[in-house]
Amino acid sequence: MTPMERIQGVHRTSLVVIILFAGMLFAVASTAWPQQFPWDREDIPLFGVSPMPFVPLVEEEPDPSGSPSFSFIVYGDIQENYQSSHQTLIEHMLLEDAAFVVNTGDIFQDDGRYYTRDFYPAIEKLAQRVPFFPALGNHDVDWDSPVSRHRFSNFFRKTFNHPAAHPGNSHLGDPTSQKVWHSFVYQDALFMVLDSNLFIDEGHYQSTHSLVPYRGYLRQQLVWVRDTLRNASQDPRIRARFVFFHHSPFVSEQTSPVPFIGAGGHPGHSHMVVNQRVPSGEPGKTLYLLDLFRKHRVTAVFTGHEHFL
Numbered sequence: 404m405t406p407m408e409r410i411q412g413v414h415r416t417s418l419v420v421i422i423l424f425a426g427m428l429f430a431v432a433s434t435a436w437p438q439q440f441p442w443d444r445e446d447i448p449l450f451g452v453s454p455m456p457f458v459p460l461v462e463e464e465p466d467p468s469g470s471p472s473f474s475f476i477v478y479g480d481i482q483e484n485y486q487s488s489h490q491t492l493i494e495h496m497l498l499e500d501a502a503f504v505v506n507t508g509d510i511f512q513d514d515g516r517y518y519t520r521d522f523y524p525a526i527e528k529l530a531q532r533v534p535f536f537p538a539l540g541n542h543d544v545d546w547d548s549p550v551s552r553h554r555f556s557n558f559f560r561k562t563f564n565h566p567a568a569h570p571g572n573s574h575l576g577d578p579t580s581q582k583v584w585h586s587f588v589y590q591d592a593l594f595m596v597l598d599s600n601l602f603i604d605e606g607h608y609q610s611t612h613s614l615v616p617y618r619g620y621l622r623q624q625l626v627w628v629r630d631t632l633r634n635a636s637q638d639p640r641i642r643a644r645f646v647f648f649h650h651s652p653f654v655s656e657q658t659s660p661v662p663f664i665g666a667g668g669h670p671g672h673s674h675m676v677v678n679q680r681v682p683s684g685e686p687g688k689t690l691y692l693l694d695l696f697r698k699h700r701v702t703a704v705f706t707g708h709e710h711f712l
Contacts, residue, residue, distance in 0.1 A: 454560035455523050460503055460534035462589060473590060474500065476533075477647070479507030479707035482542055493529045502589060504533050505596065507707035508540025508649030518558045535562060539583050539598045540649040540707065546607040549614050552581035571631055581616055584624050586631050592643040592702075593635045598624060599648035599706075602676050625681045625692070632699040643702045651706040652676040652693060669708060 476496055481489045496504065511522055529535065537543075537559055545551035556563060556575070566585040567575035574582040586595045600608060601621040611617065635641045654673045680689035696704060 454557055455519065455530065457530045457535050457559065457562045458532060459561065460536075460565050460587065460589070473502045475589075476501045476504045477507065477705045478504070479538070479540070479649070480509045480710060481506075482509050482512040489525050493526060496529055497532065501533055504529065504535045505594070505647050505705070506535065506537045507647055507705055508538040508599075509542040509707060510537060510540065511543055518554065523558075534565075535559075536585075536587070536594070536596055536647075537562070538596045538647050538649050538707075539600060541600055541603075541608075544600060544611070546611050549611070549616050550581070552583055556581065556583050571627065571634075582620060582623070584627060588641070591640055592645060593631070593641050595628065595631060595644070595646045597628065597646065597648035599650040599676060602650060602679050603672055604675060605671065622682070625679065628692070629681050629684070629690075629695060632695065632701070636699045644699065646696065646701055646704045648704075648706055650676050650708045652704075654709050672708065 476499060478492065481492075511518060523530070526535070537555075539552065539555055543555055545554075563575045563583075563585065566572045566587045569587065572585050574580045575585055582598070584596060584598045586593060588594070598620075601612060601617075601624055603609075604612075612620065632644065635644055650669070650672050652673050654669060677691070677693060679692040681692055681695050682688075683690050690698070
């Protein structure tokens with residue numbers, strides 16, 4: 404065998420070894436990967452956002468000997484006001500004996516990539532003492548990303564773990580889902596938190612919600628609202644019903660404190676919320692969303708979005 408033939412033989416052997424080695428790596432990877440998904444690991448951020456340690460809600464049964472009494476806090480549209488007004492507001496919240504807090508959306512100024520870096524440090528004292536339930540606002544979504552709601556749901560995963568265990572909220576436990584509407588019961592009251600971005604059918608809202616991940620979400624949420632309210636109406640333990648979402652159904656044309664400037668008003672969005680029709684469950688029949696609220700005696704609806712009402 405000539406020196407060249409020996410060299411060629413070594414090359415052929417090396418090539419076989421490399422291929423086999425690569426095949427072993429692929430086999431190991433393909434065998435091990437399904438056993439550990441990213442969303443099962445607390446130390447691996449999903450879509451760039453890690454779940455934060457929000458304190459879970461502890462349910463309390465109503466006192467049968469008397470009328471139940473508890474308080475909760477509602478606020479929203481803080482956006483980037485973390486180090487000043489938001490911090491001051493949280494200090495006042497901590498003085499209250501609230502069972503939980505609901506935020507009506509726009510917790511951040513656009514797309515949620517910095518929830519962990521900027522938002523959580525501002526809210527940490529509150530999050531470790533009081534359960535915090537968020538609605539999704541338009542500024543909490545990266546409208547150029549088809550996975551933006553994953554950032555939101557993963558950041559609040561410890562909050563969503565509680566309602567995920569209840570009937571009707573199983574979508575919260577599905578890591579492939581971007582459905583963030585949810586409900587929970589506290590004492591004798593039902594609380595429903597909606598994704599009102601789905602109600603808006605113009606501009607970037609419409610473009611994003613036409614993507615494959617979101618198709619059908621609007622109808623699914625409306626049917627969920629109908630069924631959740633219907634079930635609550637048939638439950639003698641439920642005496643009050645509260646609904647929370649971001650986009651207000653009522654707003655004047657002029658909502659700015661500055662004359663001749665209409666900044667802050669979204670009358671087009673309010674019309675889209677008011678005109679939402681909910682499948683009634685009967686062929687060809689629908690109900691307006693607000694009529695559905697009236698039918699099932701919703702106690703109050705809390706919204707945000709409008710800054711200068």
